[in-house]
Every structure is written in structure tokens, then in C-alpha cells.
Amino acid sequence: SQQGEEDPQALSIQEGENATMNCSYKTSINNLQWYRQNSGRGLVHLILIRSNEREKHSGRLRVTLDTSKKSSSLLITASRAADTASYFCATIQGAQKLVFGQGTRLTINP
Amino acid sequence: DAGVTQSPTHLIKTRGQQVTLRCSPKSGHDTVSWYQQALGQGPQFIFQYYEEEERQRGNFPDRFSGHQFPNYSSELNVNALLLGDSALYLCASTLGGAKNIQYFGAGTRLSVL
Numbered sequence: 083s084q085q086g087e088e089d090p091q092a093l094s095i096q097e098g099e100n101a102t103m104n105c106s107y108k109t110s111i112n113n114l115q116w117y118r119q120n121s122g123r124g125l126v127h128l129i130l131i132r133s134n135e136r137e138k139h140s141g142r143l144r145v146t147l148d149t150s151k152k153s154s155s156l157l158i159t160a161s162r163a164a165d166t167a168s169y170f171c172a173t174i175q176g177a178q179k180l181v182f183g184q185g186t187r188l189t190i191n192p
Numbered sequence: 193d194a195g196v197t198q199s200p201t202h203l204i205k206t207r208g209q210q211v212t213l214r215c216s217p218k219s220g221h222d223t224v225s226w227y228q229q230a231l232g233q234g235p236q237f238i239f240q241y242y243e244e245e246e247r248q249r250g251n252f253p254d255r256f257s258g259h260q261f262p263n264y265s266s267e268l269n270v271n272a273l274l275l276g277d278s279a280l281y282l283c284a285s286t287l288g289g290a291k292n293i294q295y296f297g298a299g300t301r302l303s304v305l
Contacts, residue, residue, distance in 0.1 A: 115293070122229075122231075124282060124299055125282065126296070170235075176248060178247055179237045180225065180284075182227075184232075
């Protein structure tokens with residue numbers, strides 16, 4: 083079963099605009115991770131935020147975590163065509179199992 | 193430093209056949225996880241191998257089995273293939289367990305006809 087639910091399922095914006103994706107999860111977590119996937123290939127890790135952190139930055143990425151609402155958001159600022167991809171949030175269930183949401187498909191239009 | 197490598201890239205099988213997919217982890221990593229990703233869905237955890245043993249398993253039938261070798265490489269075997277097994281199979285490696293960042297290979301696209 084999916085742990086996370088991403089919202090929206092698809093997002094299309096103009097290059098240079100900001101993109102915000104949301105993720106909700108069901109159980110308590112140690113950390114939450116965001117991954118990117120280009121064209122149905124392998125996933126690339128973007129950022130990990132721990133349960134005791136509220137916000138984290140990495141380059142043009144900003145991730146927030148609200149454990150009381152069991153939700154996280156990923157903000158990509160000043161989007162580029164190369165940001166076109168699917169984005170997934172993932173949490174750890176049990177000791178070893180990384181559980182992904184269904185993803186947000188982001189399209190950046192030139 | 194080679195990342196995670198998977199072979200083959202694409203594979204076409206017919207129902208009832210058996211398939212073996214292969215994965216070499218990133219250098220220095222000792223833990224390999226396998227995921228199945230259906231079209232338009234997120235990856236689903238199949239199982240994880242550490243020290244040549246299956247450490248945790250997802251909700252997949254016994255037709256899905258695996259192996260890890262002493263050099264940490266791994267195989268995923270699927271028997272009695274069904275049409276619904278058509279998917280992208282992803283291998284990920286990490287050091288010491290899933291709480292660390294997982295590094296993914298490019299995947300094997302399996303089509304069952």
C-alpha cells in the first residue's frame with residue numbers, strides 16, 4: 083500500500099515560475115525523503131528531512147515538514163526545463179522498507 | 193565510481209516464463225533493495241537483501257524471489273510470469289539500511305506478453 087499521497091498528481095507551469103508539490107503520509111516517521119524520476123528511469127535522491135526538522139534547503143529546493151499534520155511540501159524555485167520530471171515523497175515503514183507515494187508529474191513549459 | 197547498474201535494460205517475456213534481473217550496487221554499499229513500478233505509479237517495495245539474506249519483504253507473492261552474492265550484487269527472479277508483472281524493476285543500494293539515502297539504478301523494463 084502507498085504511504086504517501088502527492089498533490090497535485092500533475093502540474094504544468096512556465097519556466098521561471100515556482101512549483102510546489104505536497105505530500106501527506108499516514109504513520110509516524112523518522113525522516114521523509116524526496117526523489118526525482120526522469121522519463122520512467124531511475125530515481126534520484128533530492129533531499130532528506132528528519133522528523134525534528136521543520137524546513138530544509140538545498141539549492142533551489144525548499145522542503146517543509148509538519149509532523150502534526152503528517153504532511154510535507156517541496157518547493158522548486160525559478161523552475162527550468164530540466165526540472166521536468168516526476169517527484170515522489172518517500173517514508174520508511176518498518177526497519178527497511180522505503181514507501182513511496184504515487185508522485186507528482188511536473189512539466190515546465192519554455 | 194560506478195553507481196548502481198542493472199541488466200538487462202529491457203526484456204520481453206511471455207506468460208508463464210521465468211525471468212532473472214541483475215543488479216550491482218554502488219561501490220561500498222552492502223544493502224540492495226528491489227522495487228516494482230507500474231506505469232503511472234510510485235515504486236513498490238519487493239524485498240531487501242543484506243549479508244546475503246532477505247531482511248524485509250513487501251506484499252509480493254512467493255513467485256518473486258531473490259539472492260545476494262558475497263560481492264553484494266543481487267538477482268531478482270520472477271517465476272510463472274503474469275501480464276500484471278509488466279513494470280519497471282528498480283534496484284537501489286545503500287549502506288547499512290533504508291534509513292540512509294538509497295541510490296537507484298536506471299531500472300529494467302519488463303514486458304510480459
